[in-house]
Structure formats: C-alpha cells, structure tokens
Amino acid sequence: MVSVYVSYAWKDEEQHRxxxxxxxxxxxxxxxxVRDTSHVGYGNSIREFMDRLAxxxxxxxxxxxxYFRSEYCxxxxRxxxxxxxxxxxxxxxxLSGTRLHKPKDRITWIAHWIKEKKELEEALEALEDPKHTLELRKSLEDYADFHRLMDQLTSLLADMNTLTEDVHRDTDFAALLDxxxxxxxxxxxxxxxxxxxTLAHNAHLSKVLQGRLHDSGAASVSDLAEALCAPPPDQAISTLLFPATLACLKSLDAQASDFVDAWTTAKxxxxxxxxxxxxVRSAGVEQQQALAAGNLVFEIAVSTPLGVEIxxxxxxxxxxxxxxxxxxxLGAGAIEQPRYESGWSEDAPLENLLxxxxxxxxxxxxxxQLSSTDRHKLQATLRVRREQATFHHYIAVPADQAKPLALSAFYQRLLAIxxxxxxxxxxxxxxxSALLVSDEYYFMAIIREFLTIPDLLAKKR
Structure with a gap:
C-alpha cells in the first residue's frame, strides 16, 4: 500500500476539516x-514523527x-x-487567501523569520547567565535556516502547477490522488x-530484510513486500535491499546452494x-504503444542505458x-554497438552490427559472416522472444550521438532485415525524466554495486 503523509498547520481548525x-x-x-493525530501517541516525540515525514x-x-509562519511546519x-x-x-x-504566487507577497514570510530570529537573539543576549541555552540556540539556527530557505522554497512551490482548494474539495482530491x-x-x-x-521462497533473506525494516524505525510489518515497495525505489534498494542482501550472503557459504538461492532471490x-x-505518465499514448509493442523506433527521456532497460x-x-x-x-538483451573505423560507408558497419x-x-x-539462413533464424528468434516476452533485444542510441550510425537511414536498413x-x-x-529518481547516475551506481556483491565478498574471502 502506498503511504502519504500530510504537513499542515494543525492549530488551524479549518485545516483540520x-x-x-x-x-x-x-x-x-x-x-x-499518515497524520500526526493518529500516529503520535500521548507522550511520544513530535520531532521523531516530523523526521519520518521529511x-x-x-x-x-x-x-x-x-503554515509559513509555523516553526513546526x-x-x-526544510x-x-x-x-x-x-x-x-x-x-x-x-488554501484560499494564501498569497504565494507574487514575489512581493512572499516577502512577508521572510520578514517574519528575520523578526523571530532577531527577537530570540535579543532575548538570549539579555540573559544575565547565557549558559545552558543549547536548545534555544538550536531554535535560533532553525530560524536562520527558515529565513535562508524561504525565498527558494516558496519560489519552487509557486512554480508548481496546483489546483485551488475548492477544486480539490469538489473532486475529492482526484488529481492529487492520481x-x-x-x-x-x-x-x-x-x-x-x-x-x-519471490521472498516466500527464501526465508533467510526475508528474515534479514525484516530486521533491516525494524532497525529503520518501521512499525511491525505484516506484509514484507508492501513495506519494501512503499518507499521510493532508490531508497528501498540503498537502505533496505542492498544491506540486507550483503548481510545475508556474508552469513552463507559461497559454495553452498543456500548462497545461490539467496542471491537469485535478491536479484x-x-x-x-x-x-x-x-x-508511466511521462510517456504519451503513441510512445506507450511503441514501448508496449517493442518493435518500433521511439525515444525515452532517460540519461543512461539502465534507464532504457527499466x-x-x-x-x-x-x-x-x-x-x-x-x-x-545494461539490459541483458541490449545490443552494444561496436566501434567502427570504416568511414561513412554503411555496408561494413551494418554487417558488423548484425x-x-x-x-x-x-x-x-x-x-x-551471416548467411541468409542465419538472418532468417535470427529474425525468427527475435520475434518469438518479443511475442513471448522472454527477452527484449534492442539497440539503445543516445539521441544526440553525432555519428554516422545514428542516422535514421542506416537503422532503416537494419530494421528491414x-x-x-x-x-x-x-x-x-x-x-x-521518465524515472522517478532524483539522480539517475546514483540509481545506476547503487544497482551496479548491488550486482557485484558476490564479487566483493569473494575478494574479502
């Protein structure tokens, strides 16, 4: 189940409704x-809840x-x-009446935190004995941060396409929930x-994953798969699956079948x-049809070959x-283009690519060299693998690649065969981007390091 937290000024009764x-x-x-009133029990830490929300x-x-005047919000x-x-x-x-979109209207919140910081500074300086005020000075640092970030944060939020409060109410928040x-x-x-x-077939890895979730502060988990799929995937892989797999494989004999089973499950x-x-919303209808068909020429808005495969x-x-x-x-079915020294002639590069x-x-x-029979055999196999969705063979080409082989005429000859x-x-x-990750190269790096875990363990042994 997907989880959503809500950040709001909880002292405002209208916002509660x-x-x-x-x-x-x-x-x-x-x-x-997930909201404060149902997830922060009596005597529990509000700060811990806010950190989970963040x-x-x-x-x-x-x-x-x-909201913009509340230090909790x-x-x-931040x-x-x-x-x-x-x-x-x-x-x-x-909310109605919130003047967010004009720069001059946002200045009032910057002025507010300048004033709050100044008043707290003056109060601290007026103390006869300034010792034992560490927490107060942390609040002072927070106020300075709010002042520093206010312009950037409100500008970013003002740039996001949002609907009015009334539209959200009238549609039961349909656009937001979509x-x-x-x-x-x-x-x-x-x-x-x-x-x-998959996890049901490997109790050892499942147990280690349960431990990782518990250590991360998650409540008791009844459905491990749901819990693993709930965070953003880069976070789930880097903070849960990667360390759990590493710990699981470390505890097993690399020559035993248990090791192979656990590694197969993890992959x-x-x-x-x-x-x-x-x-999935990043692709238009035509692009989605092309992707689903698997046999057309199209573009994907990603930066890496990993992105293409995913x-x-x-x-x-x-x-x-x-x-x-x-x-x-790369994808196992991705065809890497060899380097050619054949100038602008297309015949030799085409044969080499085949x-x-x-x-x-x-x-x-x-x-x-491929005979006519070989070419027929190759095409027939590609067709079966596409139809049965057992393998996806493709050539991934950077759209800005300034090489003769990026010219459409060359690939038209290839696709004719x-x-x-x-x-x-x-x-x-x-x-x-077609990927919901903030850094695609980091995403690729964490996956690459994950896939080399057995090699890493072999070197340490």
Missing amino acids: LVDRLGTACTARGIDF VAGHVVLVLSDT MYEL GIYEHRNFRKRVHPIV RIAPVDDDFRRRIIGEVRH SVLAWLTLLAVD VSSRHREMAPQLRVAKSNV LEIWSCVFPEESRT LPDLSLIFFHGDGQA
Missing part, C-alpha cells in the same frame, strides 16, 4: 494516510499563511526539501505480488523494485534483465 476529508479520500483510494515518499503540503518543509526529489515527492494544496497512486495501478500490484512470491527482487522507478521493461510489463558492463548497467546482434542472441555459436528488433533513442535533457 480539510485534512479529515483528504484522509477519507485517501482511504477510499487504498492509500495509507523522508516519506509522498507528502501533501497544506499551504497557508499560518517549516521544520518539516526536512522534505533537504532529502532529495522534492518536486516529485510533494503534493501542494494552496499523482500519488493512479487508479490504473494493476501492474504495481503485480510487482508487489511478484516480490511477495529478482531488485529487478521488480526498479520498475517502481518508472513514471522503462522499456515497465511498458512491456516484464522484469528487467540486468548485467554489469564496466561502469554501466554479427554483434547474433552473438548476443546466440552466444554459443560464433560467426564471421530484423523488424522485431527495437531501436530506442534516449536522452536526458529537454523534458521531464
């Missing part, structure tokens, strides 16, 4: 709604004049901003089911988790098959 209604709408959509995958911000907003991927994690509701958990979320449920099924869980990083796998509704290639992570595709599809059979081969141009600039 709005948040109550939002909670009802979330429950109806199957979203776990790192949550989804946070609704109920913005008002009171500003503490939460924490959310500092934790990465701010735009994709926050879902603002701007952004958090789209109604058409069948494949996400399938991912959770696949993770659940399968990793593959399914990566699919949760795909922003996004294309998500739209084909199959788990990505990942492999390490030096500093990159040989490269052959070696990827049939690694056990080497060829120096192998029409069931996908050709994917990818680029990371100029439009919203």
Whole structure:
C-alpha cells in the first residue's frame, strides 16, 4: 500500500476539516494516510514523527499563511526539501487567501523569520547567565535556516502547477490522488505480488530484510513486500535491499546452494523494485504503444542505458534483465554497438552490427559472416522472444550521438532485415525524466554495486 503523509498547520481548525476529508479520500483510494493525530501517541516525540515525514515518499503540503509562519511546519518543509526529489515527492494544496504566487507577497514570510530570529537573539543576549541555552540556540539556527530557505522554497512551490482548494474539495482530491497512486495501478500490484512470491521462497533473506525494516524505525510489518515497495525505489534498494542482501550472503557459504538461492532471490527482487522507478505518465499514448509493442523506433527521456532497460521493461510489463558492463548497467538483451573505423560507408558497419546482434542472441555459436539462413533464424528468434516476452533485444542510441550510425537511414536498413528488433533513442535533457529518481547516475551506481556483491565478498574471502 502506498503511504502519504500530510504537513499542515494543525492549530488551524479549518485545516483540520480539510485534512479529515483528504484522509477519507485517501482511504477510499487504498492509500495509507499518515497524520500526526493518529500516529503520535500521548507522550511520544513530535520531532521523531516530523523526521519520518521529511523522508516519506509522498507528502501533501497544506499551504497557508499560518503554515509559513509555523516553526513546526517549516521544520518539516526544510526536512522534505533537504532529502532529495522534492518536486516529485510533494503534493501542494494552496488554501484560499494564501498569497504565494507574487514575489512581493512572499516577502512577508521572510520578514517574519528575520523578526523571530532577531527577537530570540535579543532575548538570549539579555540573559544575565547565557549558559545552558543549547536548545534555544538550536531554535535560533532553525530560524536562520527558515529565513535562508524561504525565498527558494516558496519560489519552487509557486512554480508548481496546483489546483485551488475548492477544486480539490469538489473532486475529492482526484488529481492529487492520481499523482500519488493512479487508479490504473494493476501492474504495481503485480510487482508487489511478484516480490511477495519471490521472498516466500527464501526465508533467510526475508528474515534479514525484516530486521533491516525494524532497525529503520518501521512499525511491525505484516506484509514484507508492501513495506519494501512503499518507499521510493532508490531508497528501498540503498537502505533496505542492498544491506540486507550483503548481510545475508556474508552469513552463507559461497559454495553452498543456500548462497545461490539467496542471491537469485535478491536479484529478482531488485529487478521488480526498479520498475517502481518508472513514471508511466511521462510517456504519451503513441510512445506507450511503441514501448508496449517493442518493435518500433521511439525515444525515452532517460540519461543512461539502465534507464532504457527499466522503462522499456515497465511498458512491456516484464522484469528487467540486468548485467554489469564496466561502469554501466545494461539490459541483458541490449545490443552494444561496436566501434567502427570504416568511414561513412554503411555496408561494413551494418554487417558488423548484425554479427554483434547474433552473438548476443546466440552466444554459443560464433560467426564471421551471416548467411541468409542465419538472418532468417535470427529474425525468427527475435520475434518469438518479443511475442513471448522472454527477452527484449534492442539497440539503445543516445539521441544526440553525432555519428554516422545514428542516422535514421542506416537503422532503416537494419530494421528491414530484423523488424522485431527495437531501436530506442534516449536522452536526458529537454523534458521531464521518465524515472522517478532524483539522480539517475546514483540509481545506476547503487544497482551496479548491488550486482557485484558476490564479487566483493569473494575478494574479502
């Protein structure tokens, strides 16, 4: 189940009513709604709750004049901003009468925190004995931070396309909830089911993962797969799956079948988790159809070959098959283009690329040249693998690649021979990324390091 926290000025009764209604709408959509009144018990730490909110995958911000003047709200907003991927994690509701969009209107909140800081400074300086005021001075540092960040945060929030409070009420927050958990979320449920099924076959790894979740401060977990799929995927992999897999494999004999089983399970869980990083809304209808078909030429807004594999796998509704290639992570079916020294002539590069595709599809059979029969055999195999969704073979080309081989005429000749081969141009600039991660290269790095865990352990032994 997807969870969403809400950050609001809880002393305002009107905001309480709005948040109550939002909670009802979330429950109806199957979203776990987390708010202070239901998750901070008597005598429990408010600060601990605010710290959990700051790192949550989804946070609704109920913005008002009171919000920007509240030190509790500003503490939460600062924490959310500092934790990465701010735009994709926050879902603002701007209350009526909140003057956020004109620069001169936002100055009042900057002036407020300048005043608060000054008054606290003067009060501290007036003390006859300034010792034992550490917590007060921490508040002073907070006020200075709120002053420092106010312009940047309010400008960022003002730039986000938001609906009015009335529209949210009249539609039961439909647009906001669609952004958090789209109604058409069948494949996400399938991912959770696949993770659940996979973990059920390895009690050792599941137990270590349960321990990691407990150590991270999570409450008792009844559904390990749900808990693993709830955070942003880069966070779930880096803070839960990676350390749990490392600890699990360390405790096993590398030559035993238990080690192989645990590693196979961990890799399968990793593959399914990566699919949760795909922003399915980033592709238009034509692009989604092309991705699903798997045999057309199209573009994907990602920066890395890993992104190509994950996004294309998500739209084909199959788990990505990942492999390490030096500093990159590629799809197992990705065809790497060899380097050519043949100038602008297309015949030799085309033959060499066909040989490269052959070696990827049939690694056990080497060829120096493909016969007509070989070409038919290659195309037939590509077709079967595409139709049965057992393997996805494609060539990934940086869209800005300034080489003769990036010219469409060359690839048209290739696709005339192998029409069931996908050709994917990818680029990371100029439009919203197709991945819901703040740093795609970090995402690739953590996956690359994960895939080399057995090698790392072998070196240490």
